[in-house]
Amino acid sequence: MSVVTLGEALGLVLARRTGGFDVVGDAELSFGGAETNVAIATARLGIPTAWIGRVGDDAVGRRILRTLRAEHVAAHVAVDAEVPTAIMLKDRPHLGRSRVTYYRDGNAGSRLSPADVDLDAIAAADVLHVTGIGLALSATSAEAVLHAVRHARSVGTLVSFDVNHRSKLWSAEDAAPRYREVAALADVVFAGDDEARILVSGESDEALALALQALGPARAVVKLGDRGALGVDGDEVLRVDAYRVPVADTVGAGDAFVGGYLAELVRGADHATRLRTASAAGACACRAEGDWEAMPTPADVAELVHGGGDPVER
Numbered sequence: 001m002s003v004v005t006l007g008e009a010l011g012l013v014l015a016r017r018t019g020g021f022d023v024v025g026d027a028e029l030s031f032g033g034a035e036t037n038v039a040i041a042t043a044r045l046g047i048p049t050a051w052i053g054r055v056g057d058d059a060v061g062r063r064i065l066r067t068l069r070a071e072h073v074a075a076h077v078a079v080d081a082e083v084p085t086a087i088m089l090k091d092r093p094h095l096g097r098s099r100v101t102y103y104r105d106g107n108a109g110s111r112l113s114p115a116d117v118d119l120d121a122i123a124a125a126d127v128l129h130v131t132g133i134g135l136a137l138s139a140t141s142a143e144a145v146l147h148a149v150r151h152a153r154s155v156g157t158l159v160s161f162d163v164n165h166r167s168k169l170w171s172a173e174d175a176a177p178r179y180r181e182v183a184a185l186a187d188v189v190f191a192g193d194d195e196a197r198i199l200v201s202g203e204s205d206e207a208l209a210l211a212l213q214a215l216g217p218a219r220a221v222v223k224l225g226d227r228g229a230l231g232v233d234g235d236e237v238l239r240v241d242a243y244r245v246p247v248a249d250t251v252g253a254g255d256a257f258v259g260g261y262l263a264e265l266v267r268g269a270d271h272a273t274r275l276r277t278a279s280a281a282g283a284c285a286c287r288a289e290g291d292w293e294a295m296p297t298p299a300d301v302a303e304l305v306h307g308g309g310d311p312v313e314r
């Protein structure tokens with residue numbers, strides 16, 4: 001029962017006040033990265049978890065590895081002596097507007113290559129999780145994702161793919177064929193409704209999920225934010241509502257959702273349980289600031305599930 005994720009983790013410099021880094025100097029350092037967010041989520045939910053990636057030989061890289069150790073995520077990393085760990089700045093130029101600026105091109109995570117992929121770690125896991133960000137970062141990173149996915153399939157490890165489209169990294173037109181290629185090799189695909197439309201067309205959430213499933217995976221989940229999600233597994237179609245919580249920060253909620261789903265998948269839980277835990281985990285992640293800091297424990301999930309009614313519609 002275990003999960004391995006593969007992708008980039010990058011330093012996150014977060015402005016503490018509104019006004020933009022043009023004038024604001026008050027900031028804190030953390031890190032982000034969809035695949036490490038998912039890893040922290042599954043680890044906190046009690047699933048043995050590992051992450052495969054590449055960091056620079058610097059304070060940000062060491063901070064990432066130290067935090068992953070503290071979160072019980074085993075790191076199979078290459079340390080790049082030549083370039084630094086990427087960073088992203090997140091500030092709020094004015095109330096209601098959040099802005100992200102990436103400094104990741106050519107840095108350690110983008111230099112991930114097939115040689116960095118720990119094949120034994122993938123063979124030892126029940127699920128390998130990758131995202132579209134790894135496909136976007138560079139040609140070698142995309143090769144590493146595909147190498148990992150193909151190896152997972154050859155050794156019977158399930159493949160999970162979250163589209164996670166980043167329009168700052170590439171266009172939808174360039175991304176679409178790469179997303180379809182990985183979706184066809186996956187066992188479960190996650191996409192927001194807008195993201196799903198990059199790969200397929202469909203008039204409704206259900207039509208989108210079924211169209212994603214038709215690309216190859218047995219399971220597809222369309223994430224709908226505060227409208228919940230719609231999942232298909234074989235011929236079972238289920239809709240799940242979002243739990244209502246006070247929202248501090250929605251970043252990382254999609255990764256928490258995926259972590260909740262995968263934690264239940266490796267435990268062998270049924271479709272409704274997977275979606276219920278995913279929805280609760282996504283809601284928990286919204287209750288505090290930070291990309292990974294508010295990932296839930298089983299007690300956090302249980303509190304929402306037992307106190308919030310059953311959100312699954314059959």
Ligand SMILES: O=C(O)C(=O)C[C@H](O)[C@H](O)CO
Nearest residue numbers: 032033034133166252255291
């Ligand atoms: O925005 C990105 O590209 C990141 O990887 C950082 C964030 O932690 C991630 O997007 C949250 O899903």
